[in-house]
Amino acid sequence: MTERTPTEAARDIPEATVARLPVYLRALTSLAESGTPTCSSEELASAAGVNSAKLRKDLSYLGSYGTRGVGYDVEYLRYQIAREIGVTHDWPVVIVGIGNLGHALANFSGFRSRGFRVVALLDADPGRHREQVAGIDVRPFSDLASIVEEQGVAIGVISTPAHAAQDVADAMVAAGISSILNFAPQVLAVPEGVDVRKVDLSIELQILAYHQQRKSSSAAGQEPVALDGVGDAGGLGDLDGRVEAPA
């Protein structure tokens, strides 16, 4: 089997597959923690909540086909996926906007265990600069450029109000950040080469509401009613119920 380097593979893995790789990684981590050495594609697909044909197709992009009659080596596949999505690296992250959401994100221990190290918390409000969250000082937003340079930050998280998000994104890009996770309900304009992922819980809820409404309508024998304002905004309900990025 010829292995592809992450850079070679990253060029042609579909975005929807990339979005499922962390789900496989989480399922494999649980299997490894429970002492399972190998697993079939059906077992892994069921643990990840996708169908096994889709899983096999996804893993084929990594050059991973498993062994007939044995399945996949859990540890090795875990390593392959982790390497592909870059979580064998240490990724320094800054969070901008340390209000309710910023506090929750800064306190979230799951970042570190997945290779994301929060190196700075920044906020424009001087009243916040006396605070520490999860052992990290909240610093002035104006420190962004120097922190990015000193710490080699590649990923910025925006948890400011919507009206501030574009300015924050512009400052991140100017400082050299090329990957942004945006929690603010604001569409960001960024130059080519900068990746933005948007997280919007209210849109996910609206999508669920849409499906709930369809279920209720079909139970009552009525035509489903379309819901205005529910669009494809970065999250789509997959047929197997998993929310994933659009292809």
Ligand SMILES: NC(=O)c1ccc[n+]([C@@H]2O[C@H](COP(=O)([O-])OP(=O)(O)OC[C@H]3O[C@@H](n4cnc5c(N)ncnc54)[C@H](O)[C@@H]3O)[C@@H](O)[C@H]2O)c1
């Ligand atoms: N994506 C989601 O699912 C989700 C869930 C909850 C909240 N949100 C969004 O997250 C954002 C934050 O929500 P919150 O409840 O934490 O708000 P908040 O008001 O508690 O906190 C916002 C923080 O951003 C700071 N800020 C404002 N302008 C700034 C700027 N230009 N530079 C740096 N810091 C700045 C404020 O001082 C404040 O500390 C909002 O946009 C909200 O809509 C998203």
